[in-house]
Each structure stands twice: as C-alpha cells, then as structure tokens.
Amino acid sequence: MEELKNECLDCRRCELWKTRRNVVFGKGDPHADIMFIGEGPGEQEDLQGLPFVGRAGQLLDKMLDAAGIPLDSVYIANTVKCRPPHNRDPLPEEKDACRGWLKRQIELINPKVIIALGRISAADYVKEDIRIMKEHGQWIERDGRMCMAMLHPAALLRNPNLKPEAFADILKVRDYIDESK
Ligand code: URA
Numbered sequence: 001m002e003e004l005k006n007e008c009l010d011c012r013r014c015e016l017w018k019t020r021r022n023v024v025f026g027k028g029d030p031h032a033d034i035m036f037i038g039e040g041p042g043e044q045e046d047l048q049g050l051p052f053v054g055r056a057g058q059l060l061d062k063m064l065d066a067a068g069i070p071l072d073s074v075y076i077a078n079t080v081k082c083r084p085p086h087n088r089d090p091l092p093e094e095k096d097a098c099r100g101w102l103k104r105q106i107e108l109i110n111p112k113v114i115i116a117l118g119r120i121s122a123a124d125y126v127k128e129d130i131r132i133m134k135e136h137g138q139w140i141e142r143d144g145r146m147c148m149a150m151l152h153p154a155a156l157l158r159n160p161n162l163k164p165e166a167f168a169d170i171l172k173v174r175d176y177i178d179e180s181k
Contacts, residue, residue, distance in 0.1 A: 001030040008025050017082060022048070024078060034075070034177060036117055037076075042087055045078075068174065126147045151165065
C-alpha cells in the first residue's frame, strides 16, 4: 500500500493535480473489514492530505465511535484523490482517471464490505442509477462483496433530521461484520 501511495502522490492522470495542495490517498487499516468510499477531498482534506478530516469527517468519526467501530479498524478513501476546485462534483473524466488507484486499494485491502458515502460514489460502487434517499442502507452484492450506500455525512450536517437513518445503516454494517466473525 505504501508503494502504491508513493506512486499516487505524483499522479498527473487528470487536471486536478494543477490545483491540489496535497494528494489525499486514503487512511486507516490496510487490512480493514470495512472500507468507506467518499466523493472527493474538501478544503481541509486538501490541506492535510487526509480524507474526511473536516466537519463531515468529524461527524463520521463520531458515528463510528457511537456504533463501537474503532476508527483505526476501517479504511477511508475517495473516488477522486485530489480536490475539485470549489468542491464541485468530480467530473466523469476525473473519476475515470482516478479509478485505477481506488481499484488497487480495494484489491490490496480486500474488505468484507464497501460503504459508499453519498450518491456520487454509490453510483460507481453500489448501483449506477441509485436513488440514495430511498436505497441507502440496502446491501447489494457486487463482485462477490457486500456493498451499501450511506447518506454522506455532509448531507447529515445540512439536514440533521437524517442522522438517525444514517446511524441505523452504520449499525447494520457493524452487525454484519460482527456476525461474519
Ligand atoms: N467529503 C468527501 O466525500 N470526502 C472527503 O474526504 C471529505 C469530505
């Protein structure tokens, strides 16, 4: 994983290298059972070179903690490794250019479950035409692995009424992992 990371830090496969301050490769246990895939780095992530360290990340940390899932037992990465300017959605060509990095990360980690945070990554890693408000929390098997879309923590910050639904999904993930042991 370290080798892959070092290669990725020099990536110029799309134009986002021109505006990034840091490549945000990923963080966590390289042998994790649970892998979260977010959308793309925001400002704090770009500054620190780590995924989910801003407000949305802090909320995710809190939810994992409340569910009894140790933070250092999961792996977290994004569909694109460099911040899209002004936090716009990543472009299809940016996601395509970046896909190889995430694919290698998934292969190396070989997690039991993949949890896509938000519609953008859920469309790529759970179901192309997903309706996230309706279909979050549902297990879907893809490539022999259980995958689930969850509401993005940034959406929970905008609409805190959705937090219980999202927390229920985290508990499902915890229970699945516990039962698989
Ligand atoms: N939102 C994301 O999707 N990813 C991050 O790393 C931070 C915020």
